[in-house]
Structure formats: C-alpha cells, structure tokens
Amino acid sequence: MSSTYGEKLKITIFGQSHSAAIGVTVEGLPAGISVDTERLAAFLSRRAPGKDPTATARREADEPEFLSGLSEGVTCGAPLTAIIRNTNTRSGDYSNLRDCPRPGHADYTASVKYGEAHDIAGGGHFSGRLTAPLCIAGGIALQILEGMGISVGAHIVRIGNEKAERYDPLSPDLSILDTFPVKSEEEEARLRGEIMAAKEAGDSVGGMIECAVTGLPAGLGDPMFDGMENRIAKIVFGIPAVKGLEFGCGMDCAQMRGSESNDAFRIKDSRVVTATNNAGGILGGITNGMPLIFRAAIKPTPSIAIEQDSVSLSEMKEKKLTVKGRHDPCIVPRAVPVMEAAAALAVLDCILSK
Amino acid sequence: MSSTYGEKLKITIFGQSHSAAIGVTVEGLPAGISVDTERLAAFLSRRAPGKDPTATARREADEPEFLSGLSEGVTCGAPLTAIIRNTNTRSGDYSNLRDCPRPGHADYTASVKYGEAHDIAGGGHFSGRLTAPLCIAGGIALQILEGMGISVGAHIVRIGNEKAERYDPLSPDLSILDTFPVKSEEEEARLRGEIMAAKEAGDSVGGMIECAVTGLPAGLGDPMFDGMENRIAKIVFGIPAVKGLEFGCGMDCAQMRGSESNDAFRIKDSRVVTATNNAGGILGGITNGMPLIFRAAIKPTPSIAIEQDSVSLSEMKEKKLTVKGRHDPCIVPRAVPVMEAAAALAVLDCILSK
C-alpha cells in the first residue's frame, strides 16, 4: 500500500495538504516507551515552515495531537495515531492547476491516475506537508534508537553550485548549527547564498543531503530485497523530490578499482572494523557495524515564480503558467530532519524485525 | 521477506551458489501467456558466464527447468517455478573464507547474522549467481511487456574512467551491439580496455548501467512508498553490488535550478509530453508517459587476485588474504540483462497491481 511503510514497525500516513487534518498511525511500537513530547516538538520544528531565524514573523509550529496508542504518555502496545490539524489553507490558489498542471509536480500524473476526483489543492496527498506526520513517527523512532545507543544525523552537502564538507565516513560528527544544517558559518553563508540567489531570480534550487547512523550493531538487514539499502530506499524515495540515492562511496564506485573500493578489515578494540567505509556500513544488505551513510539528491522546488510552459488539459493545447502563492525557494534545509526521520524508521523497523 | 519481491506479481528466489539448485517461484502471472523458451534462453545467455565471443572455450548456458505453472508451455494461473541445477561447483575454494572474510563481500556480515550455519561456499545466497533466477522471472516479464507495447533496455554508460553515451531521454534507442552492451564498437573498445587493464593488474573495476522503459502509459505507480522509484529501488538494490540509483537527471538535480529541472509540458500528436525528461518519466511516483530512465552504479567485483588486508575471526587478529578461484574482473556487462529483468518485474508488477 502506497502510504504504508514497514515490516514490524508499520507507519500509515494520511491526509491531504488541505484536508481537515494530516496524520500517521504507527503500529508495532514496543509497549512501555515514554514519548518525550517536548523533544518531539523540537524535532518537528526543524521542518516547520517559516522557521528561519532571520524572519521576524514566525508561524506557529505544527503541534501533534495524540489520538491513541499512548496511556499517560507511554506507549501501550496499541497503534499510535497522531494528527495535525490543517489550518490557514487557501485552496483558491490551486483552482487553475487542475486544468493546467505545474511542470515538475504530480498535478498531471495524479489527474491521470485519479481523474477529476483528485484533491489538487496544495498538492493533496503528494504535498511536502505530508512529511510532517513522517517526522512525528520518525521523531519517536529517534528517541527509541537513542535509548539503544544509536544516533541518526543529517546535514546538507550541496545546494546548487556550493558544497559543504561530507561526514568523515569512519567517524561522522553529527552536530550541526542551530541556524542551518551544516557544520560551519562559512558553509551556511555560501549555501544560503545559493538559495537567496535563486529566490531573487524567482527561481528555486536543489541540493544534496547526507545522512549517517552510528552505533548500529553488525548483522542488521536481510539479503536481496530487504537489505538495508532496499529498506532505506523504499522510504527515502517516498520523500517528495528525491531523485537519487547512494550508499557509501555510491555513484563514485563506478569509477573505482576493487583494490580501492574494498574496505580492508582491521581489528580495533577487539572489534572487527574496516579501514575505509566505501560500503557505507552495508555489505550484502547487512550492516557491518561501521557508520551507515547515504546521500539523497533533492530536486529544486517545482513551484517557481517564473512563467513556465504548460498545457490546458481540457483544450489540449499549450499554455503559459504562472504559479501563485508563496513557495520555498529551496526545500533542502527543511528536508534534513525528514531524512533523519526516514532513516530512523527504516533502522528501527529493521531492528524490531530481527 | 528478504528473497521475495512484488505486490501482484510476486517472485521468490531460492538457492545458494553451491546448493543442489537455484530457482524462482513467480506468483500472479496472468493465465494464458505463452512463454517463448527459446527467447528466454537467449536472454539468459546474456548474463551467463564465459560468454565473451573472443573466448573459444565456452561453458554451456544455464538452462531452466520448469517445475510448475506451465501447462503445455502456457501459464496456467498457478505459481510458476523454474530451477537451474548447480553443477561444476568447487566448494573447497571457499573453506578459508569462514574465518577470513573477503573485503567488500558479505562473508563477514552473513557470518554475524547466521553464525556458523551460513553457507559460505560461493557466496551462498548472496552470490551473483542468484541473479540467474531473477533473469528467468524477468525474461518472462519482458515477453509479457512486449505484448503490451512496452520495451525495456539497458546499456553500460561507464566502466572505470571510460564513459559511453547515455540514452536520449526523450527517445532512447535501446539497441546494443551483440558483443557488448554499448552502441558502438568504439565504445566497446574503450570500455573493454578498462576491464582488461583491471584484469591484468589482478584487480577489478566498477561501472554504471542505464536502463530505459518505453511505451509506458501515464498513471502507473502510487504516491509515497509505492511510487515507481520506490518499486524500482527495492528490486535494483537487491542486485548485488549496486551502491547508487538515480532517476532522470538524478544526482545532478542537486545542482540545478527549478527553471532548468522542471520539464515543460507540451502537446504532441494529441498527447501530453514533456520538452525535457529530467524527471525520468516519473512525477510524484507516477509515470507521466515519457520514457522511464534510471541509472545504477555497480561497485567493482570484490574478489580480486591482489593480496588484501583481512582478519582471522577465530583469532581476532589481522591477516592477509589472497582470494583463490577465477572471478570476473568486471561484472557490469553481465549485470546489464539483470537490470532489464529487474526493471521489467517492477513495471509489470505495477501494471498488474493497478
């Protein structure tokens, strides 16, 4: 089912951008886990809109309401459901998109699939807003993983033409700035510059996020179609705008020799480790105990102010389109916690499935 | 389940490199389909070992035996099972790997997961040999798709430092040379050169495969976790050695502006098309009717002749390893039909699930 993910920890995401609410049901959470709602709120605020500290007028963070699955703040074994009410929706902005689809969006493909019934307002079920319930589930997963000594972090490694430093694959430092998900103010300034330049041009810009999971034991994951890569891919490609995904040295392995890409085994502190981490912590779909590392490419926000070429579906002729409304010139910073949430869910599900 | 893939067209792959047989069960094939076993054999021979025309001594192609699911050569609605007997296995070559795992292989991670019981000979269930049953299932899927006017092709676009031309994303020409899966003899010469150079160095080399599916209707795939990208990712990361996957412009979208990456809509021959195909034929997880295009990076064969650093697991100390046996210096050419098989299975399953 398209809005469901997971084997033992199963999440089901529901809602449209402009429906009464959006939400998530999480089945399979262990009973007896205390959910720290304040830390969860802090995590959710990282993907909330209007968050930039330079902005004075800040919209309230999305606040989840827990409908079930908790008993006095503790998971009780029953499915956990949390919702976020949709407010402040202006559906009128979207009325013309049913006939004249936005390039790069799902407007056209969803209308082919669902016909007239498709809820196009705000992108419907395809909206990036649906990553909020993913983050509720993922935020809880992150807390559970932390209790197991497993950390998940993500940061931006590219926006447009500007790059930021990647993690040390042997020992990633997961800390980021409060103001922007990179390591240094110098990087923040350069990457923000790319975003602002795109914004000023009425355009948008893409980027790349790197995610690392540390503290994983060796032996997690399954061969073939339920390997750790497959599990992460299935959830990460469920984040809107992701067009590429790579593990460890990733795409670069195409250029390498075996003597270069093979990670030599070593003994360190009585544990088996590897001297390099081109595998990104995964061999044969199974974790080897080294940091799990992947990178995902995020395409530029398709909604841009610049006039674009589209078509009128009713008249079947070409037509110019100007997208109304305010849109992020770059969703990459807000997608960083979403990537952490996705990784946490994939990893925790894998652990619980073991 | 790790060796099972698919929603309505479900494949289950079984076997180890040195077990009595390897095989596949395919559930959900429509009844009444005539399987052309000769064409299937021709397809399978593309991934068979020892296939290079310059080699005089050619091993026999793997020949599938159909145990069930066919009645007089026609699918009968019951699960189809086909097996290939394993012969010519020399398990002795692998005896030392249980203690001293090969870098880059699943030897170590599988031994953590399964303990002493792991069947390490030939890589066990993790062996690239298990792509043969995937190709049986995929070869049948290709025939069914062809009957629907859908074509699937793949070719090599990189080996080490040498590149071959990519498909025209708007109108890919799926033809390849008989001798090597590229378009021209010039490309063949350069890419083969990379392989031979690695071989002579006792080393191996990686590469990248591009795959295209043409003739797809718009509207296939589902939002979120069952989008076309997710479906393809789940099966493609099940092919050993794949470390990266991208759709359309893929990783490059991180460097693009929205005005550049958005594919403008056009009307052509009374159909909605796009002027470019950066989306790789997929918007919101759903096909838009343009060619579906993806690329996968294949890491170098981990088994190399050069001495490597490994460890003795019993003694927990570092140890040099020399891998015995004959191994492909580059598995990329043989992985090309595997990629086609994977794409065909993902697409046909998606069509049947609709």
Add this chain to the structure above:
Amino acid sequence: MSSTYGEKLKITIFGQSHSAAIGVTVEGLPAGISVDTERLAAFLSRRAPGKDPTATARREADEPEFLSGLSEGVTCGAPLTAIIRNTNTRSGDYSNLRDCPRPGHADYTASVKYGEAHDIAGGGHFSGRLTAPLCIAGGIALQILEGMGISVGAHIVRIGNEKAERYDPLSPDLSILDTFPVKSEEEEARLRGEIMAAKEAGDSVGGMIECAVTGLPAGLGDPMFDGMENRIAKIVFGIPAVKGLEFGCGMDCAQMRGSESNDAFRIKDSRVVTATNNAGGILGGITNGMPLIFRAAIKPTPSIAIEQDSVSLSEMKEKKLTVKGRHDPCIVPRAVPVMEAAAALAVLDCILSK
C-alpha cells in the same frame, strides 16, 4: 500487522476504548466515489449502544469525523481517515482489572504481552468499541458494493437455546425487522426472551449470526491461503468474541456423504447455477456465483454481574471478582452490522485485488 486488514483495500484501525479517539484509515478506495454520510450514519447506528427502541433515554449515535480522503464528499484517491471522539469514559471502573483479570477477557493475555503499559481501561484496543471504525470502513464498502449490484446482509440465527430461521441458501431474503435483526416478531420475542432472561440472572448469553452476500460474480478469490474463506476468516476472527466460523453447510459437512454435500450443477437462465448450496458459494476458495453464506458463533459477553473466580496477579493467589459497570447482556444484535461490515470489506478487497 495486527490492526491492518486487506490487500488492495487496506484498513488500519486505531484507538483504545478510552483514548482520545478511535478511528480507521482506508487505503485503496477507488477515487470518485460519493460517500452518502447519512446512510453511513444510519448503518453505524445499528451497532451503536443504547439503541433499543423500548429504551426512552437514547444516547447519541457515534458520529464519524472525516479527516482525509474526501474532497467535497467524494473519495479523492488518498487514504481516507475517519475518527470518532471518545467521550463519557469512566476509566476508574477498570483500575482493579490490571491486577485481577476478568475471565473470558483479554485483560490477562494483554498484560502478559504488553506488561504494565497495557491500557486496560475499557478493554483498551481489545474493546468491542473498536468495531465502530470497522463499521465506518465497512459501511463505505457496502455502498460501493451496492453500486456493483452486490448486497450483503446478516441476521441472528441463534441466541442461547432459541433459534431463528436460516437464509434460504439458494435465494436469501436479506430483509430484517427494524427493531431486531431477525425476520419475524415471533422470532424477535423468543430471542429477546433469552437475552432478558440472562440479564435478569446477572448473566450474559451467546449467539450465532448468519451472513449472506448476493450478486457476486463467479471467479472471485484465490486458491490456497487467499481463498474467499481465508479472507473472510481473517477479518471475522478479528471481531471480538467470535469463536467459530463456517461456510455453507459448514460443520455439518462432517456428517455428510459426498452424494449429499456435492452441489449439482444446473443451467438456469443461461447461467451455471447449483441445485443446492452446501458450498456456501465457494469452491476451491473461489466464488461460484451462488450466494456466499457463512455463520459465526459469538460467545457470551464475558463481563457479567455474577461474582467470578479470578486471581490477583501481584499476589499470585486466587481472588473473587465482581465486574463493575454496565455491560450488554448479549452483544449479538449489535454484532450483526459488524458482520456485514466485515463481509463487505473482505469481498470488496477481493474484487479490487482481482
């Protein structure tokens, strides 16, 4: 996953008896279906508590709030979620049950499974109240089936020692009284008598429900583990208190000869029919076009006023238990629409999976 049912039409039920809300998410509903909320409310009122017409003080029916999946009252293709707020809960009544489990209830088994974290109030996720969201989903399925010419009905065929007439298996008349789900006032009087007698004794009583689906085409269902019987069994045994299930002549087939149980084929109005319907409309797991008929036995409500033998789990010694609160002396009448909902969901899922 335990609270999820279905292949293409997937329902996920959430909530506990005393959580903020209970609800259901339905994935896979075709887009473009108009949901008649008034008829749905009428259907839900059949299982609502306090419904008996002899009672003057009537509690309000449970009213669903649709959070997603509808756009102007029409299904839009996205998951549909509806919730019912829990009000009027008195959790204090349940405080002693954590230590002293009610015989016949899940109190003990849930506490073994979930430990202290189990939400015991009102039965938690195991409460019969969770059949309300099942009825929301099922009520929508019933409307869709009706549009396909398929009818689902159920009635009571036994309460304690009193029986009511079964359906004619060849041509079931699905109509029931408004006041009680049987055919005649005479039956109502007798069956109600059994319930009142149990109530007066501070006891409860069980019963049997028969359900029929008419208008089904032949050819629905799959062999082996996804046969129509398996599909119905999986959902029907999810209704609390069901302890037995039979199709067609059911348990009686154990006493029959083949010449008696085999349903002879006939031609009627140019269609293949059977002369009898011992198969309950299913052969080899697949519908044969005759009415699908099954019966489920419902055990007596475990919560009774009579003092019972239980144990103190903390002291591990035997202890008398008197269950507080008001409980139905017989849940069978309210379970009738639940059975219809379950059958409708199983059948519609099977149709959509085809």
Add this chain to the structure above:
Amino acid sequence: MSSTYGEKLKITIFGQSHSAAIGVTVEGLPAGISVDTERLAAFLSRRAPGKDPTATARREADEPEFLSGLSEGVTCGAPLTAIIRNTNTRSGDYSNLRDCPRPGHADYTASVKYGEAHDIAGGGHFSGRLTAPLCIAGGIALQILEGMGISVGAHIVRIGNEKAERYDPLSPDLSILDTFPVKSEEEEARLRGEIMAAKEAGDSVGGMIECAVTGLPAGLGDPMFDGMENRIAKIVFGIPAVKGLEFGCGMDCAQMRGSESNDAFRIKDSRVVTATNNAGGILGGITNGMPLIFRAAIKPTPSIAIEQDSVSLSEMKEKKLTVKGRHDPCIVPRAVPVMEAAAALAVLDCILSK
C-alpha cells in the same frame, strides 16, 4: 499472494497435481537448525496415499529433494526449497472435466478464473496433493517446536455418523494409534466402518479433525486481524475441503451463558491457569498458556463413483457426469497430519514474529 503464508516464517507452495514437481519454499527459518530427514519422512508418510496397513500393495512414500536452504543437513539462513517429483500421473483421466466440471470441485470456478489455460489435470494447483509440500514445511516446523517444548497433535473426532472422543481440553493426550488417527481400536473400527460403508456405496464421507498445541507460553498472537485464531484460520482454510473451524467450545458458545463459557482463573504450581478451557487457549487473539485447541470440518471427497448432475460448459446444457479414476472415499485420516502441519506453521510463525 494466494500460495504464500506467514509473516516471519513464510512458505510459498508451488506445483500442480500433474506438473513436473510440487514443492515449497520456506523463508525465515532460523539458521543452525538440524533437520531430521528420517523423522520428516515418517511424518510425510502419514499423509501419503495407499498407506493403509491392510493394503498389501503399497506405493512408495513421497520423498522430498532439498534444493536449497540446507548446508550439510542444517538450515543456513537462506530460503529452503524442497520438491517432490510427480510421477505416475494419468492426465487423460481428466480431459472431459474441462467441459463438464465435477460438483464440489474447483473445476468450474478455476475455469472461470483462469479460462482455457487452467491446468485441470488432477485438480491442478487445487489438488489435495499440494498438501504434501505443506507437510514438508510443517514437518520441519514441528521439529523446531519440539525443541521449544511445544507439541502439536491431531486426531479424528467424527466420520459421518460416528464420533470419537475429544481431547481433554485441560490436558490433551496427543497419542494416537499407529493404524488410524484415533485413540482406541474400538473407535478405529467404528470410524473405519463409516468409510467402508461409503466406499461400498460408491460414495464418500466427511469428518471432523481436532488439533491441540500444548506447551505454548502465554502472550503469543496479536489483537484484531493477526490474532492466533486469524492466523490459524488463514492457513487451515487453505487446506482443501475445510468448511468450518472452531476454537475451544467453538460453535457451542452460541448456546452458552457467560457464567458457563468464561474460564475461571486459578493458580496452579505458581502459574496462572484456567479451570475450564472453553477459550481453546486464546483470549483476545493471544494465547493464555492453556492448550490451544481447534476443530475443522472436512467435507466428503467430491469425486465419487455415483453418477452426478453436471453441465456441459461448451453447450451450456445439463449433462450427467461419471468421475473416472480411483479416489479416496474419505480424506479425513490423511488430513490429520496436514492439520498438524498447518498448526505448527501458524504457531512457529507467530513465535518468530514476536
């Protein structure tokens, strides 16, 4: 998928009655389990045809060939596949059934579902012969359960008009005669008498099997749709000819009062037990530590020598049918180990899923 069962221990059954082979793939078996193939063969021989000791000419027992999943007789973690070759098939006997379906068989419904392509010979994938691979998987599961102190047994409690004694639900004695799956020679004589009487009349007869699982811990199973009843129902209704299934007091609960059906809790040997076992060891879908008990009704073999009323599908007119070939007058004795296999698979899967 219709021929697949299980969550963590997943079986996929393939083959038709007259295909080259029938078999099963089992995914999720723990690695390191030694399979006792002699005991497995003994178990399989209990369902093998021609087994009756009074018969002098005995056909060879079906012998499984293990294709994968074992390494020197021990499970290695990879999917285990075992096949049985079909020999001695006489497909010609079935040629007329495509046009003139046997009453009570899947001939008609399968032909509606699969059309001309259906492999009707011997019942195809619907044949009772497909319970042989189920028994291979189940026989292995039984060995694993035994190692956990869990026993599974089944026996006949009814054939036609003759009954045999049921298990003591508090402490079932699982032993049966070598010659017939009942407790005493007196029962054997009576039940065999029913079978012989049916045989002499050219007819067949049904029966009921009771199955018990002892040694189960409390806390296995899940609420709602993955309760122990649902899990067992999904596999048991996959056994051909099962038309009814009940747990504990089962259908009789419809006639009971709560004070009678509720199983009082007791303390015995410092464990929580129940004074009666009407629940059949399951409360709220979860085991309570008491013996798990269920009964399944098996309809008479549809293939009988007596002439029957059928139809010609090509001419759409009524036609007499005489079924050729030799058929069991009663499949109930051979279904007893199948029921044990099904119960073992359901229980072991549930344990592994925990």
